[in-house]
Amino acid sequence: GIQVEQSPPDLILQEGANSTLRCNFSDSVNNLQWFHQNPWGQLINLFYIPSGTKQNGRLSATTVATERYSLLYISSSQTTDSGVYFCAVGAAGNKLTFGGGTRVLVKP
Amino acid sequence: GAVVSQHPSRVICKSGTSVKIECRSLDFQATTMFWYRQFPKQSLMLMATSNEGSKATYEQGVEKDKFLINHASLTLSTLTVTSAHPEDSSFYICSAQSERTYEQYFGPGTRLTVT
Numbered sequence: 001g002i003q004v005e006q007s008p009p010d011l012i013l014q015e016g017a018n019s020t021l022r023c024n025f026s027d028s029v030n031n032l033q034w035f036h037q038n039p040w041g042q043l044i045n046l047f048y049i050p051s052g053t054k055q056n057g058r059l060s061a062t063t064v065a066t067e068r069y070s071l072l073y074i075s076s077s078q079t080t081d082s083g084v085y086f087c088a089v090g091a092a093g094n095k096l097t098f099g100g101g102t103r104v105l106v107k108p
Numbered sequence: 109g110a111v112v113s114q115h116p117s118r119v120i121c122k123s124g125t126s127v128k129i130e131c132r133s134l135d136f137q138a139t140t141m142f143w144y145r146q147f148p149k150q151s152l153m154l155m156a157t158s159n160e161g162s163k164a165t166y167e168q169g170v171e172k173d174k175f176l177i178n179h180a181s182l183t184l185s186t187l188t189v190t191s192a193h194p195e196d197s198s199f200y201i202c203s204a205q206s207e208r209t210y211e212q213y214f215g216p217g218t219r220l221t222v223t
Contacts, residue, residue: 041199
């Protein structure tokens with residue numbers, strides 16, 4: 001099956017800092033999603049981005065499908081950005097395979 | 109839009125009993141729903157794919173007789189953990205797939221503790 005690797009596994013940031021999270025995958029995909037899991041366990045959809053670039057406020061994401069990676073950018077980080085960020089990939093209409101996640105802690 | 113609910117959010121049961129978890133898509137129809145489980149500090153692992161009107165497809169290593177899935181309508185899928193044991197204690201999360209975009213939307217999860 002498809003392999004998904006996220007880096008770094010852990011990230012500690014000072015409030016206001018910028019950061020980049022990476023997701024590498026082993027095969028062609030038609031579906032790629034980024035999620036933020038809050039402390040209560042809820043997965044919040046950040047981006048549906050099988051290719052291209054999208055921005056939503058302080059967050060943006062870029063997927064280069066031909067090179068099998070995606071990047072999530074967090075700018076001007078806030079303490080509420082803390083949590084685990086997951087990348088998940090799959091074929092369109094099919095199941096998602098999750099990466100191991102990046103655990104982010106933003107310190108005030 | 110694209111809200112998925114799960115009930116209950118938390119359940120404690122005794123070993124040997126069965127527990128049913130409901131997953132509902134509140135504002136869209138979902139032919140396909142998915143069930144995941146997550147252990148502490150780990151990623152999500154897919155258990156099964158639930159298709160409305162047909163049998164669920166289970167991932168390798170998941171016991172279909174232990175984890176019964178029923179997708180009775182376009183907005184409701186249920187997962188029943190039968191004869192639960194302490195090792196079944198986990199966080200169970202469902203998702204519903206948009207038929208238009210294939211984007212998955214996740215429920216808030218159910219924390220199961222088997223004593």
